[in-house]
Amino acid sequence: MTAPGARELVALLRATGRTRIDRAGLWRAFTEAVPSAHGSVDARRLLADAIAELAAAGELVPSRAADDGTPPLPRSVKLTRPAAASDRAGSAGTGAAEPWHPELAAAAGVRAPSETVRLVNRWLFAGGTRAEVVPLRERALEITGDEKAFDAGLPAPLTPEILRAVRVRLPLHREPVGEGPVLLVVENADTVHSLVRALRPDPGPVGAVAWGAGTAFTSSVLSLADAPPVAIRYFGDLDAAGLRIPARASVLGEAEGLPPVRPATGLYRALLEHGRPAPAGAADHSDVDWLEPAQRGPVRDLFAAGQRLAQEAVGRRVLVADRDWRAGLEVG
Structure with missing residues (x-):
């Protein structure tokens, strides 16, 4: 035509x-x-x-x-x-194929577009093009019924512009400890406190310790785009959510030009050594690959046993006992 x-x-x-x-x-x-x-x-x-x-x-x-x-x-x-x-x-005995809205014409070239993309397509036809811009989770709830549907990223060919939505960038609380280029993000507040106290006398490459505040980091990581650190290291609980958070934050951050979120390997090694396994039920293993290869096996075994480790096990006593936990905080 x-x-x-x-x-x-x-x-x-x-x-x-x-x-x-x-x-x-x-x-x-x-x-x-x-x-x-x-x-x-x-x-x-x-x-x-x-x-x-x-x-x-x-x-x-x-x-x-x-x-x-x-x-x-x-x-x-x-x-x-x-x-x-x-x-x-x-x-x-079937009807016509579902047509694609002009804004989603690229979906015709995507092999097996997801049901989420199809829901967005129907929303656009139903008047979505006239919708006002709202936070992304509000739009996700409106279209899919799940406010977290887009937390892990937007499936092709969706964009924030198509959804008339913005991803809210929460501020990320940071405690300066030195002049180094590395930002260390920590899942829970108590461990932030202990690490700040341990690093301030000798911060090495770490310039600041940030409080990830659990799942909030999948949004607050984007606030770093205005002044990106040279490197981002992360330490959290060893459970399904504790690995899903940095893995998703890394994907979202890299899409905005940020460095990847990588594990603080020495801190995770200390957690595997000193942590007390606690019941956690069945755990999703899909994000274990975010860890360094040497630590994936022990964590898969932990999850297979229905257990988890809380990062608070790497407390002040462990942090002052030796310096091995600092491994992996370097740039590179």
Whole structure:
């Protein structure tokens, strides 16, 4: 199809679920398909061209009655049944494939688009293009029913612009300890306190210790984009959530140009040595690969046993006993 917006127009018309579309409905769909036509002196001609091309392709039948404008526009159009849908209906008893909104045209090239992408597609057709910009979790809840649906990132080809949403960047609380280039992020507040006290007399490469505040770090990591550290190291609990947080934060941060979030290997080694296993139930092993290779096996064994380790086991007594826990805090 060569007429501007013709392909997008017929997709929008079919998405209404109606067979007959009046002139007002044609205009609404056309200005959504071709936003630049809104208020343009060429809008009527462009719409007439699109209707003529769609009629010639057998996609719709214009009514005989038309207005007296130049060029004239039909009072309504009647959508025909797509040939592909007729073939499927005759052989498999199914209807037409779901059309893609123009803003999600790229989804047609994605192998097996996720159900989330399809939900966004329906939301766009239902008026999402007119939605005001809101925080991403609010939009996720509106569209999917799960406010955390986009926490791990947006599936292709979704973007914040398509969703009319912004990812909220919470501030990340940091305690300066030196002049070094490394930011050490710690999941829980008590361990932050102990590490700040241990590092201030001899911070080495660590410039600040930040409080990740649990899952809040998957949002607050983005606040670092304004003044990115040279390196980010992380220390948290050894349980499913404790690994999921830095793994997701790393993906989100790298998408914004931040350095990857990597494990503070010496602190995790100390936790494996001094931690007290506690019941945790079944744990998801999918984020264990975020750890350094040498530590993945012991952590998988821990999870397989239905146990977890709280980072508070690496307290002041452990931190003053030796310096081995500082391994992995270097740049590089």
